[in-house]
Amino acid sequence: MKNKIISVIVNIALCAIIASISIVGFVGGEATEVTSDGENLFYRSESPKGVSLMFNVYQNTENVVKIMDLLDEYSYKATFFLGGCWADDNIDCVREISSRGHEVASHGYFHKDHSKMTYDENLAEIRTSVKLLNAMLGSEISLFAPPSGAFNDSTVTAATSLNLRTIMWSRDTIDWRDKDVSLIASRATKNLQSGEFILMHPMDVTVQALPQILTYIRENGLTAVTVSYNLGE
Numbered sequence: 001m002k003n004k005i006i007s008v009i010v011n012i013a014l015c016a017i018i019a020s021i022s023i024v025g026f027v028g029g030e031a032t033e034v035t036s037d038g039e040n041l042f043y044r045s046e047s048p049k050g051v052s053l054m055f056n057v058y059q060n061t062e063n064v065v066k067i068m069d070l071l072d073e074y075s076y077k078a079t080f081f082l083g084g085c086w087a088d089d090n091i092d093c094v095r096e097i098s099s100r101g102h103e104v105a106s107h108g109y110f111h112k113d114h115s116k117m118t119y120d121e122n123l124a125e126i127r128t129s130v131k132l133l134n135a136m137l138g139s140e141i142s143l144f145a146p147p148s149g150a151f152n153d154s155t156v157t158a159a160t161s162l163n164l165r166t167i168m169w170s171r172d173t174i175d176w177r178d179k180d181v182s183l184i185a186s187r188a189t190k191n192l193q194s195g196e197f198i199l200m201h202p203m204d205v206t207v208q209a210l211p212q213i214l215t216y217i218r219e220n221g222l223t224a225v226t227v228s229y230n231l232g233e
Helices: 002-022 061-074 084-089 093-098 118-135 155-160 179-187 202-221
Strands: 052-057 079-082 102-104 165-167 197-200
Touching: 002 179, 052 102, 061 084, 061 093, 061 202, 079 084, 079 093, 084 102, 084 118, 093 118, 102 118, 118 155, 155 165, 179 202
Parallel strands: 052 079, 052 197, 079 102
Antiparallel strands: none
């Protein structure tokens, strides 16, 4: 009988944890919402401290490690926007990103189209990934990048309510589509200016192009820093 009672208590506790991760965020029966004025949406830094390399991750864990190794060679830091469903299967890698001094941020949980979602749907999707990453790291993340760059006003408002700034980019390497190393490197570096956010993914071609990109940054008197640091956090 005692074992059955303990089992029931454990199940109730697990249900409570799952509910706290998935809940949309209701207070007094109504969805909590704040007004977004666009101040928490960024395409670049207006008070730059360097350029920021953004890696959106839903796959290719081995390439994430290779990217970190290359960044270490140049003593540069980057921001990794992680999909929750990937992070859930790669806890050690998530923690390694943070332990190496890089920034961990949210890229949603299931790579959904946030531009077609209501405020409540945006909040639920973002909140789930945030709670997961915070639990893994033992600290709170502060940035969110919508998958495919798809968002609406409700997306930014939902992210703001979770104390997140919504991040886009100033240049896109389109490395997920094109497999030309020189083209990827050129898109990342041509007329590059301090304050820019450069979007990449952990693709094979990205790993191959990254040494050229990092060398260009160094030889042109720039440095690579996390998005939060670039924004002055």
